[in-house]
Amino acid sequence: MATSSLTNMTVPLGADGQSPSTQGMLMPKLSYRFRVFFNNFGVSTPTTELSKQVMDISRPKVDFAEIKLQLYNSTIKMAGKHTWSDMTCTLRDDAQGNVSRLVGEQLQKQLDFMEQSSAASAIDYKFTIQLQVLDGGNGANEPVVLEEWDVLGCYLKSADYGKMAYETTEAVKIALTITFDNAIQVSSAGVPNGVGQTIPRTVGTLATGAAAVNTNAF
Secondary structure, eight states: OGGGGGGGSSOOOOSSSSSOTTOOOOOOOOTTSEEEEEESOSSSSOOHHHHHHEEEEOOOOEEEEEEEEEOSSOEEEEEEEEEEOOEEEEEEOOTTOHHHHHHHHHHHHHEETTTTEEOSSGGGTOEEEEEEEEOSOOTTSOOOEEEEEEEEEEEEEEEEOOOOOTTOOOOOEEEEEEEOSEEEEEOTTSOBOSTTOOOOOOTTOOSSSSOOSSTTOO
């Protein structure tokens, strides 16, 4: 059959038994198949109006600080503390003002702009985000969650209500910058799968070279 040639449209693999030599390419996740849920955002319920009006959102990004140990003729590098970068989310502002109201409520939870009064503690205003990558199902075919990020300890770092202009023919947008404390990657069953997953740790081995005699060596 002519379709059998599709199995050759991939990266040729060695004969190590880890993957069939006839395996084709894997189906990628598509960036436009997703949905976002905002939990404990603002004070009004439901918050699903935000989910409907999301235009784009960034997935979590983590960076590790670098620790350098200066030695005689070389430098050893170790991973230091990690930092989660801010997420960005663009919302389409609706004519009834649902999105603008919810964003305003969240900002007011963080700081009462009229009374100039702040929240007693961070837990009073923080919210969580569920970012789900979907398979494209809809209607009679329920969508399957391919990947989910649970983003924890969120608050709005900035809210940009955009500009109005006669020269454009676009919908009005609200751009949010969201900072957060932690993010966990979970499976469709809600079990940590990836970031946040418990993995076995091997003590006293190296990524390259022979195993060290001293288990405390780098």
